[in-house]
Amino acid sequence: xxxxxxxxxxxxxxxxxxxxxxxxxxxxxxxxxxxxxxxxxxxxxxxxxxxxxxxxxxxxxxxxxxxxxxxxxxxxxxxxxxxxxxxxxxxxxxxxxxxxxxxxxxxxxxxxxxxxxxxxxxxxxxxxx
Numbered sequence: 001x002x003x004x005x006x007x008x009x010x011x012x013x014x015x016x017x018x019x020x021x022x023x024x025x026x027x028x029x030x031x032x033x034x035x036x037x038x039x040x041x042x043x044x045x046x047x048x049x050x051x052x053x054x055x056x057x058x059x060x061x062x063x064x065x066x067x068x069x070x071x072x073x074x075x076x077x078x079x080x081x082x083x084x085x086x087x088x089x090x091x092x093x094x095x096x097x098x099x100x101x102x103x104x105x106x107x108x109x110x111x112x113x114x115x116x117x118x119x120x121x122x123x124x125x126x127x128x129x
Contacts, residue, residue, distance in 0.1 A: 003059075005067035009089035010060035014051045020093065020123055023055065024048050027065055030099070035072035042102040043075075047086065049095035052117065056090050075101050079111040093120040 027045040034041050045065065064085070068078060079099040087095055094116050101109040 003063060005069065006060065006063040007067050007085075008060060009064050009085060010057040011054040011089055012057055014053055014055050017051070017053055020050050022048055022050055025056075025058070025061070027061070030065055030068065032068040032078055033070065033072040034104070035074060038072065039104075041075070041104065044100045045082070046098040046100070047095070048098075049086075049090070050093040050120075050122075052091055052093050054090045054092075056086060075099060075109045075111050080113050083113045083115060087115045091117070093117045094122065 025047040030043045030045045031040050079097060083095065083097040096112065096114045099111045
């Protein structure tokens with residue numbers, strides 16, 4: 001196989017660092033293991049962020065997400081760990097990670113974690129007629 005899972009997140013320079021804009025990334029095939037049973041847990045990761053100087057490179061993100069496939073983790077812990085790693089790599093103005101886990105035992109779980117750069121405020125929404 002030409003690629004392997006990796007904990008390394010690569011970045012590239014933000015092409016428009018002077019502008020607040022939102023990048024949205026959906027990862028529909030996230031898997032990790034239940035730390036209690038060893039059964040696979042499946043989730044969709046929704047990443048939204050306002051970059052500052054760096055953006056995450058998508059192939060490295062794919063390999064990073066793949067690296068959790070054989071790891072046991074509670075939903076809350078893995079969501080926050082992924083957010084921490086993404087924030088460390090990209091140092092965004094704002095980032096929100098929503099992890100929507102598939103049903104297990106009749107229960108759906110969604111975990112939402114956020115990071116906000118000190119001093120950054122979201123622009124006011126524009127309302128058009």
